[in-house]
Amino acid sequence: MVLAALDRCSVIPLYYQIQQRLLDQIRSGALKSGQPVPSEQEIAAGLGVSRMTARQALKSLCDLGVTYTQRGRGTFVSANKLEKNIRQVLSFTEEMRARGLRADSNVLCFETVPAVAEIASALHAASGEPLIKLHRIRLADSCPMGIECSYIPQRLCPDLLRTFDASTSLYQTLSERYGIQMAFADEVIEAALASAKEACLLRIAKGSPVFIFTRVSSVQSGQAVEYVKSTYRADRYKIAHRLTRLNRELLYPAELKELGNAQVRTAPVDG
Amino acid sequence: MVLAALDRCSVIPLYYQIQQRLLDQIRSGALKSGQPVPSEQEIAAGLGVSRMTARQALKSLCDLGVTYTQRGRGTFVSANKLEKNIRQVLSFTEEMRARGLRADSNVLCFETVPAVAEIASALHAASGEPLIKLHRIRLADSCPMGIECSYIPQRLCPDLLRTFDASTSLYQTLSERYGIQMAFADEVIEAALASAKEACLLRIAKGSPVFIFTRVSSVQSGQAVEYVKSTYRADRYKIAHRLTRLNRELLYPAELKELGNAQVRTAPVDG
């Protein structure tokens, strides 16, 4: 396994260049699932970097879930498919685009409303604070998929009402115009039966199964920015996602301590 | 902010001890959301470790989502609640225990069956390979919550049929007896209406809303270990989970390269 030489003049960090070269090898199939990637020493010697830099590149691949390490054995390519359609914090527009469908909207309502208690609480806003409410029917290739109702504090995007084309991507506008980038979202998913009104808007039979999403999206700092309540047709919409096993030390610190060193020493997993 | 001295004799890594001390400060409320945690220099000087070790501790907190960094400013506590009930790769038993409910099972079927094509493909097993099938009704505090049907290749746990008490935790047995630890799972969620048979088993009305989960759980190496199809009552079961915005470089490497240095240099985000 020979990696292409690094560009020492570039502003791109060395470890990042190494990461990308390894990622290319994996994408191209030169490195397959279960196979070992070059060791820290090999990379360090082969590319003329320090071992810590090589290590940082390998660590970043592990963090991405692309590889995994076995102490004393090496670093190996995971069996995960890179192109997996995992659900992310995506706007409807982005999600449909990723599936090759044309996203569109019918705007039912776009106005300023005072925050009711539940939404204010979720957004850490004052009760009654002005929110921009955007109520839309979401279409994929002209077929109604869901009803979405978003609330965003007006102070974060003062002139959104005047400038936003409500049929386009809200996330893109927030990012480009206000520098607001969603980093994560907490969501509750329920399954229910379509009410008469929902059924009419979605053009399905009353009593059809639907998903109800209640989502709060936040920026990196953890500040909540958007509250969305959505109803989606279950006949045309499935959820594909990946669950990971989190670190117990975060959730159960007390029990972990009881286990003592024997457990902790071998695997202080952080990533 | 003064952190307790480190135990230099312990087998627990220094960076991990530092991570735990900071985590304690955050849990106790001594460090609140938005506040800066001690800088790398402060920690290094205060605890007598190298800056790289202090850095490793801070990096691990960022990876956990507990903190975030701002270049030139510092490291800050995220607004995320630590105790959040995020959905993980949890068995039913673990999930109910986490909610303070007593998990139980009625076993409908526990036997060896040949793999049908769909399941064989998901588990990367040969068609017809012997699988252990475990079909159970899941109860929380004696109330039926869902119907679960798991399939596991028999070669991974040869004597499971003889030794496993089918009313207990499958994941716990797999871990303790066979060293099989689930690391992640890919899942498809659908919303549907309960069939007559499902309704009867779950003691709900026919046509009630239900979730249908199709899950493939894997170990760290990416090897698929378990295929589960479940039907859960939507009136007693909601899904709470966190979506994260993944790294674009993994999914859209081509577009990223077009952006050039200006973007890449400032934020080669990996975690």
Add this chain to the structure above:
DNA sequence: GAGTGGTCTAGACCACTTT
């Protein structure tokens, strides 16, 4: 015993933000 990843040190230069 050779090779691997895990941890740790004591420096260094840089870009960035704040004062």
Add this chain to the structure above:
DNA sequence: AAGTGGTCTAGACCACTCG
């Protein structure tokens, strides 16, 4: 100018796995 995190170096010792 001072402080911050981001990157990088050239070493070191350790526990682990494998032949």
